[in-house]
Amino acid sequence: MSLLRGLGLVLATGVAFAATPPSPVSIQADGRSPLPWRTLNAAEEERFHLGHAVFNTSWLPAGEGVGRRDGLGPQFNSHSCDSCHNSRRRGRGPLGDGPVSTDFVIQTGRRLADGRIERGHPRFGHIVNTQAIDGFSAEASIAIHYQPRPHRLADGSKLTLWAPEYRVETPDGQPLPDDLVLMPRIASQVLGAGLLEQIPERAILANARRRGPHRGTPAWIDSAGGRQLGRFGWQATEPSIASQTAVAFAREMGLSTELIGSIDCAAQDHACRNAAHDGEPEVAAELFEAVVAFQQLEALRRTPAAARQFDAATDGARLFARIGCADCHRDAMPLHDGRSIAPYTDLLLHDLGEALADRDVAGRPVPSRWRTPPLWGLSTALEGARTARLLHDGRARSIEEAIAWHGGSAADARDRYERLDTGQRQQLIDWVSSL
Numbered sequence: 001m002s003l004l005r006g007l008g009l010v011l012a013t014g015v016a017f018a019a020t021p022p023s024p025v026s027i028q029a030d031g032r033s034p035l036p037w038r039t040l041n042a043a044e045e046e047r048f049h050l051g052h053a054v055f056n057t058s059w060l061p062a063g064e065g066v067g068r069r070d071g072l073g074p075q076f077n078s079h080s081c082d083s084c085h086n087s088r089r090r091g092r093g094p095l096g097d098g099p100v101s102t103d104f105v106i107q108t109g110r111r112l113a114d115g116r117i118e119r120g121h122p123r124f125g126h127i128v129n130t131q132a133i134d135g136f137s138a139e140a141s142i143a144i145h146y147q148p149r150p151h152r153l154a155d156g157s158k159l160t161l162w163a164p165e166y167r168v169e170t171p172d173g174q175p176l177p178d179d180l181v182l183m184p185r186i187a188s189q190v191l192g193a194g195l196l197e198q199i200p201e202r203a204i205l206a207n208a209r210r211r212g213p214h215r216g217t218p219a220w221i222d223s224a225g226g227r228q229l230g231r232f233g234w235q236a237t238e239p240s241i242a243s244q245t246a247v248a249f250a251r252e253m254g255l256s257t258e259l260i261g262s263i264d265c266a267a268q269d270h271a272c273r274n275a276a277h278d279g280e281p282e283v284a285a286e287l288f289e290a291v292v293a294f295q296q297l298e299a300l301r302r303t304p305a306a307a308r309q310f311d312a313a314t315d316g317a318r319l320f321a322r323i324g325c326a327d328c329h330r331d332a333m334p335l336h337d338g339r340s341i342a343p344y345t346d347l348l349l350h351d352l353g354e355a356l357a358d359r360d361v362a363g364r365p366v367p368s369r370w371r372t373p374p375l376w377g378l379s380t381a382l383e384g385a386r387t388a389r390l391l392h393d394g395r396a397r398s399i400e401e402a403i404a405w406h407g408g409s410a411a412d413a414r415d416r417y418e419r420l421d422t423g424q425r426q427q428l429i430d431w432v433s434s435l
């Protein structure tokens with residue numbers, strides 16, 4: 001009887017009971033068959049696969065699609081989630097001087113008369129859209145030029161850092177407004193986001209109350225619906241995977257959803273506002289909810305080689321904690337289900353100094369605080385000889401460069417790293433690259 005009932009469960013839940021209980025971190029060679037971090041029932045499993053398919057779907061302009069995948073644009077940056085977040089990893093980011101790749105985004109801000117910065121700009125909307133469907137033109141083209149900055153560690157060894165400068169050219173050749181703030185961002189990793197959403201708010205707020213030089217600030221977002229804690233994006237501007245996904249559809253792809261009913265057009269761009277659309281919302285509710293559920297349920301993955309390196313590099317882990325990196329990049333956060341994860345983030349905001357701050361078109365820095373990015377998943381960013389592009393704008397080409405850019409409240413941890421001997425620095429880097 002119990003055997004039969006057990007069998008019934010197996011049938012009803014597909015693979016769910018076939019394997020050992022799912023773990024928050026799956027050890028996998030690649031992400032072609034994503035795994036969930038908790039047991040799914042049959043309906044959830046079906047949704048998970050549908051959501052994966054939506055994540056990979058290339059959207060088409062209104063009227064051109066067969067089925068339910070049209071409504072792209074009129075202006076956009078890329079045509080699928082996967083084209084920016086390849087296999088849910090971070091974007092490749094800018095590889096060097098020249099036109100930027102399509103997975104790199106410039107968000108906009110506006111400097112108000114009282115000095116405060118408002119997100120979005122009437123001339124562009126929230127994002128500078130670099131592509132358009134036939135009959136429309138992109139809002140601008142963007143190119144990067146890197147300035148070398150020599151940097152010296154305590155033992156005299158040298159490192160070159162690369163400071164980015166942006167050239168934004170509009171099709172009409174008009175100068176950019178003086179109050180425009182450029183907020184360059186590489187696509188962050190989506191892997192593990194579902195687990196970050198499962199960290200109880202009180203655990204994040206408890207860390208914000210700890211005393212010490214590395215204490216962070218919660219990213220409160222005031223909205224009509226009340227105050228919410230931001231968790232996603234380089235500055236924790238979005239409270240949930242659903243809101244981040246709706247923002248991506250509206251701003252990066254020009255598709256409306258049940259959460260955001262209009263796309264991100266510039267204030268005066270009537271052609272954009274009146275462009276043909278397909279369906280209200282353009283992304284059917286079932287598809288939107290599936291792609292959100294997929295991200296909420298997918299486990300973080302690590303390659304077998306990275307998992308072995310992680311287990312071996314324990315000296316690096318100890319150094320990371322000793323010099324203060326782990327105060328912000330926290331190695332133990334609880335989940336609602338009682339398990340604990342090691343995401344290496346506190347999900348709090350920190351000021352890392354002026355060198356990393358966003359700038360207006362005249363190059364003046366604006367006050368900028370960054371969410372400690374989760375370091376788990378760095379091994380997938382580096383897998384298969386992918387080049388690392390680290391920090392919010394992808395300027396750092398190695399873990400060591402990323403550390404060297406830490407200023408502001410993280411300057412002391414950076415200095416302690418730079419005073420380690422060569423062997424210890426390598427131990428720390430080996431461990432961080434295995435996360």
Ligand code: HEC
Nearest residue numbers: 077078080081084105185186187188232233234245248252
């Ligand atoms: C044009 C490139 C682009 C496209 C297309 C895109 N994204 Fe993103 N994504 C980004 C960038 C850039 C960020 C960082 C945003 C920020 O810092 O505010 C980001 C951040 C995210 C995050 C936050 C992860 C974290 O932990 O902070 C999630 C989740 C996400 N995107 C999901 C999606 C989904 C789902 C889609 C498709 C509906 C999508 N994105 C489409 C570029 C893109």
Ligand code: HEC
Nearest residue numbers: 214325328356370371372373390391392402409410413417
């Ligand atoms: C005060 C908090 C704080 C401390 C201490 C700190 N970091 Fe960070 N770290 C951050 C923030 C915030 C960012 C994101 C900055 C940005 O993108 O401009 C970051 C970014 C990074 C990145 C790039 C991650 C990515 O996704 O691109 C790495 C790698 C990193 N830190 C490693 C370290 C190491 C190693 C140490 C110790 C030497 C350290 N950090 C100490 C807050 C901190």
